Amino acid sequence: MTYQLHYWPGIQGRGEFVRLALEEAGADYVDVARGPADRGGGERALSRRLGELAPPPFAPPVLVAEGRAIAQTANILLFLGARHGLAPQDEAGRLWVNQLQLTLADLVDETHDTHHPIAAGLYYEDQKEEAVARASHFVRERLPKHLGYFERVLAGGESGAGLAGERLCYADLSLFQVARGLEYAFPKAMRALAPKLVRTIALAERVEARPRIAAYLVSPRRIPFNQQGVFRRYPELDAA
Amino acid sequence: MTYQLHYWPGIQGRGEFVRLALEEAGADYVDVARGPADRGGGERALSRRLGELAPPPFAPPVLVAEGRAIAQTANILLFLGARHGLAPQDEAGRLWVNQLQLTLADLVDETHDTHHPIAAGLYYEDQKEEAVARASHFVRERLPKHLGYFERVLAGGESGAGLAGERLCYADLSLFQVARGLEYAFPKAMRALAPKLVRTIALAERVEARPRIAAYLVSPRRIPFNQQGVFRRYPELDAA
Numbered sequence: 001m002t003y004q005l006h007y008w009p010g011i012q013g014r015g016e017f018v019r020l021a022l023e024e025a026g027a028d029y030v031d032v033a034r035g036p037a038d039r040g041g042g043e044r045a046l047s048r049r050l051g052e053l054a055p056p057p058f059a060p061p062v063l064v065a066e067g068r069a070i071a072q073t074a075n076i077l078l079f080l081g082a083r084h085g086l087a088p089q090d091e092a093g094r095l096w097v098n099q100l101q102l103t104l105a106d107l108v109d110e111t112h113d114t115h116h117p118i119a120a121g122l123y124y125e126d127q128k129e130e131a132v133a134r135a136s137h138f139v140r141e142r143l144p145k146h147l148g149y150f151e152r153v154l155a156g157g158e159s160g161a162g163l164a165g166e167r168l169c170y171a172d173l174s175l176f177q178v179a180r181g182l183e184y185a186f187p188k189a190m191r192a193l194a195p196k197l198v199r200t201i202a203l204a205e206r207v208e209a210r211p212r213i214a215a216y217l218v219s220p221r222r223i224p225f226n227q228q229g230v231f232r233r234y235p236e237l238d239a240a
Numbered sequence: 241m242t243y244q245l246h247y248w249p250g251i252q253g254r255g256e257f258v259r260l261a262l263e264e265a266g267a268d269y270v271d272v273a274r275g276p277a278d279r280g281g282g283e284r285a286l287s288r289r290l291g292e293l294a295p296p297p298f299a300p301p302v303l304v305a306e307g308r309a310i311a312q313t314a315n316i317l318l319f320l321g322a323r324h325g326l327a328p329q330d331e332a333g334r335l336w337v338n339q340l341q342l343t344l345a346d347l348v349d350e351t352h353d354t355h356h357p358i359a360a361g362l363y364y365e366d367q368k369e370e371a372v373a374r375a376s377h378f379v380r381e382r383l384p385k386h387l388g389y390f391e392r393v394l395a396g397g398e399s400g401a402g403l404a405g406e407r408l409c410y411a412d413l414s415l416f417q418v419a420r421g422l423e424y425a426f427p428k429a430m431r432a433l434a435p436k437l438v439r440t441i442a443l444a445e446r447v448e449a450r451p452r453i454a455a456y457l458v459s460p461r462r463i464p465f466n467q468q469g470v471f472r473r474y475p476e477l478d479a480a
Binding site: 055056057058068070071072074075078079091092095096098099102103106109113117118119121122127130133134137138141146149152153156 | 295296297298308310311312314315318319331332335336338339342343346349353357358359361362367370373374377378381386389392393396
C-alpha cells in the first residue's frame, strides 16, 4: 500500500514530522503536492484536493491511507506509530508518546507565533515590531522551559535511551526536528542553552545517524529550512 | 476507582473539556486543586503536585488514573473516550474524533492568543493594542473559518447527529464548550455568525440538555466563565 501525503510543497512545516516518521518506517509514500503538475503537484492542486478528501480535514498535513484521510499532525503520527512500530504497543506507552508529541506541537505553535504574533495571514514585515516583543519572551522564558522539560524527561530514562525508552518512537524523531529547527531559527539562543541540553542534543545526533534518516536528510526529498516554514531565521528575533 | 483531576482551581480553561467528559461519563473524580487546602487544594499545592507526578507532565490539566499521570487535554480525552464510550471503538472512528478534538484545540489556542498575543506571562493591559489587532483578524477570518468547518462536518452527517454520528462523542462536548465560550467572549461576532451556524448551535443545545451535563452546569462544580480563563470578554476585541 502506498500512502499519499498532502502538504505544502515548498516547506518542511508541520508535514515534516510526518515525513520523518514515513522515512524512518521505510514506508511507501507519495508527497503529492511535490510531484509533477499532471499528477496533482503544486499548491493550487493541493488546495483543491483538500476539499475532496473524506472525512474532511481542516488543514494540511493530511495522510491518505486506504482511501481514508487522516489529518492533524499528532493524529497522523498516532496512526503511523501504531502501524509501524514507532510507539509502544501498550496503552500507557501510546498515551505517553502522544502526550509528548502534543507538547512538542505546542512548542512548534509558539515558535510559529514568534514571527506571526498578530495574524498568519499578514506579512512578517507588517508585524515585525510585535514579533520582536513576542520573540523576546519566547527566547527568555518559553524556550528554556519547553526544552528543559524534554531534557528532564530524557534524564529520567536510561542513558542513551529516547523519550519513551530504548526503542525509538516518533516523538524522538519530532524532538530531533524541533531541535534542528530551533538551531536554524535561533542560533544564538540555542548556543546559549546548549550546555543545559546535553541529552537532547545527543538524541538529535542519534536520530540523524539512523540509516534511513541519514539517507533522507541528504536526498532531494528533504526540503531545506527556509523563510516560509515554521522555523525562520530573523536575526532580530534571536536576541540572547 | 476515583480519578484525580489536577487543574487551576479558578478557571474553566482547558480543564473544562476534561470535566465535561468526566461529568457526562458519570465518572467518580476529585477536582483536587478545588478541594480544601488540607487535601491539596489551591494553586500552590497544584504547582507542587505537578512536579511529583509520573510520568512528568509539562502543564495542567493532568488526570491521574490508577496512579498514572496523563496530560495534554486531547490525550486525556482520547483515554477517557475509549474507557467511557465517548468515542467510537474502531480505529477510524477514534482517529476521527481525536482529529476533531485537535482542531478544536487549535481554535482554543487562537482564541487565547487574541488576548495574549505577545506573552501569556504579561498582563492583558500590557499587550492590549496588539490584542486588538490580533482579535480583529481572528473575528474576521479565523473564527468564521474554524466554526464554518465544524458546521460543514455536521451538515455532512445525519440531521440531529453529532460530529461522529448519532452517538455522542467527546468532541461534541468540546464543541459545545467552545461555542458557549466564544458566545461569552465575542457576543457581537457570534450573533453575526449565528445564521451560518445553525447545526452547531443546535448541537450545543442538545449537549446542554443531556441530564448529566444539565445537572453539572447548575452545580457549584461548574466555574462560571470569567476574565482569567481562555474565553474572556473584552468589548474592544469583539469588533464586528
